[in-house]
Amino acid sequence: MSDAVALDIDRYAHLESPVQRWDPRFKIATLAVLVLAIALLQTLPAAGLALVLAAFLLGLSNLPARFLTHGLGFVVVFLLPFFLVMPFSYPGAPAFELLGLPFAWEGLRLALLIFLKALAIVMISFTAFGSTRFDLSMLALQRLKCPSVVVQMLLFTYRYTFVFLGEMRRMYTSMRARGFVPGTNLATLRIYGHFVGTLLVRSFDRTDRVYKAMLSKGYRGELHSLVTFQAVPADYVKTAAGLVLAFLLLSADRAGLWVRAETGWF
Amino acid sequence: MHISEGILSAPVLTAGFAGTAVLAAGTMRRLDMEEIPKISVITSVFFVASLIKVPVGPASVHLILNGLVGIVLGWRAFPAIMLGIILQAIIFGHGGVTVIGVNTLMLGGGALVAYGVWQLRHRFHLRQRELVFGALAGAAGTISSGLVLALALVTTGEAFHAIAATVLAAHIPIMLIEAAVVGACAEFLQRIKPDVLAGQQLPRQRPVADSATPPSRE
Amino acid sequence: MSEERLHVSEGTETMIDVDQVWFTYPDGHEVLKGLSCRIRRGEKVALIGPNGAGKSTFMSHLNGVLLPTSGRVLIDGMEVNKSNLTAIRRKVGIVFQDPDDQLFCPTVFDDVAFGPLNLGLPREEIEARVREALAVVGLEGFEQRSSFHLSFGERKRLALATVLSYRPDILVFDEPSTNMDPLNRRNLINWLKASDKTILLCTHDLDIALEVCDRCLLLVDGRIAADGPAREILYDRRLLEENQLELPLALMTHELLHGILHEQEMDEEHRQIIGRFLHAHRHAHGPDGHVHVHLHAHDHDHSHLHEEVDERHFHEFEPHDHGEGDHRHVGIPHSHVRRDGAGRDTGGGGESSPRRGSRVD
Numbered sequence: 011m012s013d014a015v016a017l018d019i020d021r022y023a024h025l026e027s028p029v030q031r032w033d034p035r036f037k038i039a040t041l042a043v044l045v046l047a048i049a050l051l052q053t054l055p056a057a058g059l060a061l062v063l064a065a066f067l068l069g070l071s072n073l074p075a076r077f078l079t080h081g082l083g084f085v086v087v088f089l090l091p092f093f094l095v096m097p098f099s100y101p102g103a104p105a106f107e108l109l110g111l112p113f114a115w116e117g118l119r120l121a122l123l124i125f126l127k128a129l130a131i132v133m134i135s136f137t138a139f140g141s142t143r144f145d146l147s148m149l150a151l152q153r154l155k156c157p158s159v160v161v162q163m164l165l166f167t168y169r170y171t172f173v174f175l176g177e178m179r180r181m182y183t184s185m186r187a188r189g190f191v192p193g194t195n196l197a198t199l200r201i202y203g204h205f206v207g208t209l210l211v212r213s214f215d216r217t218d219r220v221y222k223a224m225l226s227k228g229y230r231g232e233l234h235s236l237v238t239f240q241a242v243p244a245d246y247v248k249t250a251a252g253l254v255l256a257f258l259l260l261s262a263d264r265a266g267l268w269v270r271a272e273t274g275w276f
Numbered sequence: 277m278h279i280s281e282g283i284l285s286a287p288v289l290t291a292g293f294a295g296t297a298v299l300a301a302g303t304m305r306r307l308d309m310e311e312i313p314k315i316s317v318i319t320s321v322f323f324v325a326s327l328i329k330v331p332v333g334p335a336s337v338h339l340i341l342n343g344l345v346g347i348v349l350g351w352r353a354f355p356a357i358m359l360g361i362i363l364q365a366i367i368f369g370h371g372g373v374t375v376i377g378v379n380t381l382m383l384g385g386g387a388l389v390a391y392g393v394w395q396l397r398h399r400f401h402l403r404q405r406e407l408v409f410g411a412l413a414g415a416a417g418t419i420s421s422g423l424v425l426a427l428a429l430v431t432t433g434e435a436f437h438a439i440a441a442t443v444l445a446a447h448i449p450i451m452l453i454e455a456a457v458v459g460a461c462a463e464f465l466q467r468i469k470p471d472v473l474a475g476q477q478l479p480r481q482r483p484v485a486d487s488a489t490p491p492s493r494e
Numbered sequence: 495m496s497e498e499r500l501h502v503s504e505g506t507e508t509m510i511d512v513d514q515v516w517f518t519y520p521d522g523h524e525v526l527k528g529l530s531c532r533i534r535r536g537e538k539v540a541l542i543g544p545n546g547a548g549k550s551t552f553m554s555h556l557n558g559v560l561l562p563t564s565g566r567v568l569i570d571g572m573e574v575n576k577s578n579l580t581a582i583r584r585k586v587g588i589v590f591q592d593p594d595d596q597l598f599c600p601t602v603f604d605d606v607a608f609g610p611l612n613l614g615l616p617r618e619e620i621e622a623r624v625r626e627a628l629a630v631v632g633l634e635g636f637e638q639r640s641s642f643h644l645s646f647g648e649r650k651r652l653a654l655a656t657v658l659s660y661r662p663d664i665l666v667f668d669e670p671s672t673n674m675d676p677l678n679r680r681n682l683i684n685w686l687k688a689s690d691k692t693i694l695l696c697t698h699d700l701d702i703a704l705e706v707c708d709r710c711l712l713l714v715d716g717r718i719a720a721d722g723p724a725r726e727i728l729y730d731r732r733l734l735e736e737n738q739l740e741l742p743l744a745l746m747t748h749e750l751l752h753g754i755l756h757e758q759e760m761d762e763e764h765r766q767i768i769g770r771f772l773h774a775h776r777h778a779h780g781p782d783g784h785v786h787v788h789l790h791a792h793d794h795d796h797s798h799l800h801e802e803v804d805e806r807h808f809h810e811f812e813p814h815d816h817g818e819g820d821h822r823h824v825g826i827p828h829s830h831v832r833r834d835g836a837g838r839d840t841g842g843g844g845e846s847s848p849r850r851g852s853r854v855d
Contacts, residue, residue, distance in 0.1 A: 085280055085369070198331070206344065220317060235604065
């Protein structure tokens with residue numbers, strides 16, 4: 011039904027590295043800017059540089075490579091159709107015909123560009139959130155003016171995801187134990203519908219109990235925390251470096267665009 | 277279905293964030309304190325349910341269930357889906373951080389459409405009303421999401437027209453799967469615990485909240 | 495708060511005063527039907543009753559999560575109403591059955607600090623309270639862990655710590671021992687016995703009730719059906735079975751073995767073994783309530799064992815023991831206890847409420 015998934019994004023947050031030590035507020039803000047800059051890139055060399063930079067950050071953080079396999083796998087699966095469709099559908103004059111279909115280098119270039127950018131962004135995003143304890147990431151978001159109610163709900167949702175994943179696995183095991191075999195048919199879909207319905211009914215009762223427990227402990231709609239962030243000079247240096255790199259990437263990209271307009275390269 | 281990083285143009289990404297911000301603010305108006313844990317806990321159910329894979333021949337697809345979120349949470353489906361998308365982007369790298377806006381608009385918008393379809397059921401007198409309208413809502417949720425996605429691709433550039441058509445076509449089998457699952461689920465909930473479904477809340481005792489002003493913290 | 499206490503004459507002693515509380519859910523389901531009881535400071539009381547009797551609804555009334563449809567609840571002399579919920583919730587800590595309902599924060603520290611943070615206490619005070627509460631449940635050093643990575647037993651203890659950290663005078667437990675392994679259960683029992691707080695234990699685990707509590711309330715169909723010393727109510731087989739409960743396992747084992755000893759043909763060796771067990775058991779659940787199992791029965795002879803095991807536990811199981819002069823306060827007629835419609839229409843509550851136990855009057 012579902013692969014073994016590791017929900018705790020912060021399972022390597024305890025590792026020691028300059029990325030882990032970076033103040034989460036500065037880290038998230040800086041990497042957000044960097045990610046946006048990468049999303050705007052339009053030339054292959056700049057996108058390649060971005061990927062190198064992302065790999066460097068990831069290496070710096072000591073996060074193991076298998077930590078990213080799931081996320082990168084998603085990118086590959088999602089973007090595979092782009093490689094198959096775009097070279098053959100790019101508007102304008104095709105370079106040659108492949109198996110009777112018009113093939114345009116420009117379409118392949120675009121697909122490759124998207125692929126490089128997507129890999130770079132996913133790597134940076136995993137580095138940012140994988141190197142910080144989840145609750146600290148969320149508190150950092152709150153300090154960065156993300157609405158408190160959204161941050162609260164993210165924290166609660168994350169926490170209860172673990173409860174329901176356990177519940178879902180137990181229910182599924184008991185279904186399998188009673189001889190359920192999923193197939194491509196209406197009966198399977200109907201059973202999945204009832205399965206999700208059962209999960210919902212249980213969660214609905216739980217929402218009431220959780221709220222009562224919160225009220226009993228004096229909840230009034232706010233989630234307080236004693237966590238304080240303390241930026242040190244190194245945080246400012248890392249942030250400055252990150253912003254400079256984002257600027258350089260964008261500049262290289264615009265330069266590349268100009269070169270392409272002049273010479274037709276890239 | 278999520279769109280991945282790196283594809284959409286800057287104006288489309290920006291429009292995604294702007295649209296999400298507006299719709300989130302609108303659908304979260306007059307949010308009661310009680311709804312904070314409620315939306316969160318139910319969102320976590322949908323989060324884990326979206327990990328369920330349905331076999332389609334030799335391959336398999338994940339359930340989306342945004343239509344079901346719509347018929348369970350009503351207007352609050354939009355913020356719930358936003359939470360789900362943010363967490364999926366952070367935890368799994370599904371979608372990604374720059375496309376949180378577009379993805380929320382796509383799936384959350386679909387959920388709102390599904391809720392609209394679901395509410396139409398009151399005007400009909402059918403024997404299996406919840407099953408039929410659940411299925412319609414499930415289908416509507418999927419296909420409207422597919423349309424938003426196709427629109428985002430088409431807006432990004434002429435080069436993406438073919439891919440947009442491909443993506444839309446891929447939504448048709450998914451739509452059928454979603455319709456079957458959401459229809460069965462709606463019928464089940466109507467039978468077992470109808471107050472889970474939006475738009476027909478039965479009288480319920482609300483726990484008494486402490487309305488005193490909270491102590492201030494510096 | 496002192497001025498609020500003034501208008502309750504015996505207020506210093508009574509911690510929980512529930513007076514003719516009726517509660518009906520909006521769907522018309524009437525759950526509490528004129529429930530009354532009083533619990534004094536420092537008492538340890540078991541609240542038992544079949545499923546659906548209203549135990550959870552009753553607990554929710556103790557800290558104002560639900561307010562009575564009619565009647566009133568006083569906590570330490572303060573009437574529970576909308577205006578003093580902050581103070582009430584500070585006094586009454588409820589430990590829920592499923593720890594996952596109560597642990598909603600990202601880290602152990604945040605969960606334990608949640609209550610004190612809502613009270614607006616200063617940082618040092620909060621940190622001290624968290625340390626103290628975690629030490630009580632043996633989870634020192636767990637502060638930065640996530641609650642969802644703890645074992646069930648640890649989560650159950652953590653849920654208690656999250657309540658202890660805001661220092662309530664009254665602790666209410668909902669099924670504290672379910673799914674606990676024997677060691678955790680034993681530690682909990684020892685902690686409960688040693689605690690000087692007012693404790694209300696809502697449970698189906700009658701063994702824990704028997705060991706921890708000096709008094710027992712039997713809640714049936716929204717009313718207190720019996721109120722008296724735990725050692726009397728929990729030994730009353732007929733009363734318990736009429737209410738879909740059964741004797742505590744400890745007593746059942748005892749009774750069963752005793753029956754075997756009396757009725758069955760068996761050789762002397764087996765008789766000796768059972769006799770020893772009963773003797774040990776008697777010591778384990780002796781009148782002082784402490785567990786010290788002595789397995790040194792070998793120097794007693796058989797006839798002596800018979801005397802030893804007989805006198806206390808079993809005369810109460812004889813039928814027709816509920817006469818007027820009985821000190822066990824089984825106040826309601828049997829029609830009340832029936833779960834069918836006929837038992838419910840006994841009317842206005844006033845005259846059908848149970849007699850108060852001598853301990854609270």
